[in-house]
Amino acid sequence: MIPTLPNIFPRIHADAEPTPPAAGVGASRVVETVKSVVRVQEPEIKRWRRTFDANAKTVVDGERYLDRDQFVNAIAPSGDLTRIGRAQFAILFRVADGAKRGRVSWDDFTVFQTLLKRPDADYYMAFQYFDVDGSGTITFDEFKNVFTANVGPHAIPFDFDCDWVKLYLGKKNGTHVLGYNEFTQLMKGLQGERLRQAFKYLDDNQDGFIRPDQFKRIILEIAGHKLSDAVIERLPTLTTLTPGGRISYSEVIAFHNVVREMDMVERVLRESTAKSKDGRIDQTDFLNHASSSARYSLFTPMEASIIFHFAGRGVGGQRLALIDFAQLLDPRWRAPGETEETPMAAAVGTTMASVLSDVAHSAYNFVQGGFAGAFGATIVYPIDLGEMQNQRSTVVGQLLYKNSMDCVRKVFHNEGFLGFYRGLGPQLIGVAPEKAIKLTVNDLVRGRAMDPETGRISLMWELIAGGTAGGCQVVFTNPLEIVKIRLQIQGEAAKAEGAVAKGAAHIVRQLGLVGLYKGATACLLRDIPFSAIYFPAYAHLKKDLFQEGYHGKRLSFMETLTAAAIAGMPAAYLTTPADVVKTRLQVEARKGQTHYKGLTDAFTKIYREEGFRALFKGGPARVLRSSPQFGFTLVAYEYLHKYPWKDQPREVETALTSGPEEISKTRARNALKILLDVHGDFGRRASSS
Structure with missing residues (x-):
């Protein structure tokens, strides 16, 4: 007989004499008692309720219950039964059904789930299972009968009359019984004693050696459920x-x-x-x-x-x-690509699947990179107007804007709030392929250079991956930025001169194909080092500063955003000189302004006419723009990229890497650990009978 539900709780205090509850104490009172011993959060109660309602199909007198199969469905981790049979989870049904009604109510289920939260739930469940009469103690007969009923007739024999058992339970017909604490010590040492007896039983010659097949038999009985x-x-x-x-x-x-x-x-x-x-x-x-x-x-x-x-x-x-x-x-481990097909069919199928997966993966990265880039660009676009990089010396020494704040004030006064988003359309049209190719190429090169087993990549290859990504993006970046800059500049100039601003299409026709790539050399000089700095810095900040992957840690939204934003700071500021030169080359000089013939000429004239500091003009604003832009872009890309593919190498996922949700789903499995240590098949025979 399994102990009734109310009798469970006096045994929470180990080895205490069982104290029956007062008459009339029902399951609700028991629930409150358990909740006072093991702290339960309200969200957990709601999650248990959803689980119970989803599985409770048995109705008696208008109240819903879980029968044995429904109970197993509610507690057994889905897809995680490789080494533990469903019948073995039914062991816990016998514990949860304390009233022996053949069904578990909502109150019973709440009590059971609360007990699973105990740090000693595995020992506690085993104690309840062995304590057949519900007395709060375990006798020699109870221990022997429960053990024998569950291991089966073909198991390696266990000598209950051995000295080890007598040390815990006295003589075979003695009066020594085990309380909870003593029982836990017995169970901890039981596997070692079974191992010793099994080896001695199979060592026919008593020479201290057994055959390999005999060793395998011992391990399968004692620890087979723990091995792949x-x-x-x-x-x-x-x-x-x-x-x-x-x-x-x-x-x-x-x-x-x-x-x-x-x-x-x-x-x-x-x-x-x-x-x-x-x-x-x-x-x-x-x-x-x-x-x-x-x-x-x-x-x-x-x-x-x-x-x-x-x-x-x-x-x-x-x-x-x-x-x-x-x-x-990991006992659930399977060899990568392991199937039931023939080797040839498996090889062909794997190759086809690999090609299709690579194509789909690249397409997916490209699309998500575009969405992520558009998201980041929209958030920080107004800052781009205040970078002040196009401020030139004029013949009369006049400047349109004194500083970034003056720029913001004048744009808002002359053009209103929408003026801050002038040129955003072409930006978004161009930013999708630009960011898409940048992120996709970086991922592609890193993936090829990464050790598939360790997930490691050398710093040199990190720099090459980032630089290659930056170089490839110039195909889209240069035309995009030259149109964007001219739209921004002409908006203010049109107001000042009373002219009508031209649209993006007019600028494209005016420049032509060759003109759209004016300043491309400077653009390459900016984007290659920018990406070569940014992507390695981002990867190392996540790993080294925020400990991503350490014991299965996954970064939060703010940690990912912070890493992405910090990585953008040195990348943006150190490449400012190239960005200044690129901007000057791409903007059409007006009368009285300095004209530049090319990259070297621009560097020379800016340094001679405006000084070294001019090469870093707009640097702080560039940091303020690029840092959050790439921060939000990478965060969006990371979150979009999590489904349905991952770029990480194969991971070792075990109990140590499980998050809170996964842990709650595996508590029932963990509660069986001590019983399964008695024998890997523990509960299969008893639960099916």
């Missing part, structure tokens, strides 16, 4: 670590310790590969980092050898990337 199919298939290869073709007890214990401490293994692997220059580590790097991370040694050389043996597919002495360890860290 790839590791399970290669379990017998452990014999290659030492000569003789057999496996010693030391190796079995070492392998078991690796599996038991897999979370710590993962932490050491993630941290050591992150600190490595090339994103790869060898066995020595692993041991060095492990020893520096704790007061005492975490892993022995034999355990490290086992980790690298299975990650390196039996080839020793390799430097491995984090992705190589995925098959060992």
